[in-house]
Amino acid sequence: MYSEKVMEHFNNPRNVGELNDADAIGETGSFKCGDTMKLYLKVKDDCIEDIKFQTYGCGAAIASSSMLTEMVKGKTIEEASKITNQDVANELGGLPPLKLHCSNLAADALQDALANYRSKQQS
Ligand code: FES
Numbered sequence: 001m002y003s004e005k006v007m008e009h010f011n012n013p014r015n016v017g018e019l020n021d022a023d024a025i026g027e028t029g030s031f032k033c034g035d036t037m038k039l040y041l042k043v044k045d046d047c048i049e050d051i052k053f054q055t056y057g058c059g060a061a062i063a064s065s066s067m068l069t070e071m072v073k074g075k076t077i078e079e080a081s082k083i084t085n086q087d088v089a090n091e092l093g094g095l096p097p098l099k100l101h102c103s104n105l106a107a108d109a110l111q112d113a114l115a116n117y118r119s120k121q122q123s
Contacts, residue, residue, distance in 0.1 A: 002095075002096070003093030014066045019050060021042065022041060022042060022052075025113060035061050039065075040053070050073070057102065060099040067091050072110060083107065083110060088106050
């Protein structure tokens with residue numbers, strides 16, 4: 001029921017952990033299942049140079065988080081802000097309909113981290 005890419009990211013997730021010197025942190029949780037995700041960004045010259053995540057959730061949530069970090073690393077803040085949960089699901093070769101909400105966790109944590117980054121820039 002899962003694509004090979006989902007299984008590969010679930011079994012070998014990239015960029016797991018936290019960044020002690022993060023420039024921005026995003027957090028989100030799913031009302032549907034109670035799973036949570038925390039995302040850390042290191043930003044230099046408007047570019048996301050490092051990213052780590054901690055996800056307490058299902059296999060699809062972990063695979064989505066891992067995929068998202070690969071998609072975001074090296075992107076500008078503006079490029080990253082355009083990434084949607086559907087983009088993450090597409091990169092994973094699709095998710096079963098019942099698991100589509102799991103990719104929201106990753107996309108929402110990213111948007112929360114970007115909002116956190118922007119608010120720090122303004123203060
Ligand atoms: Fe909760 Fe997948 S079932 S994020």
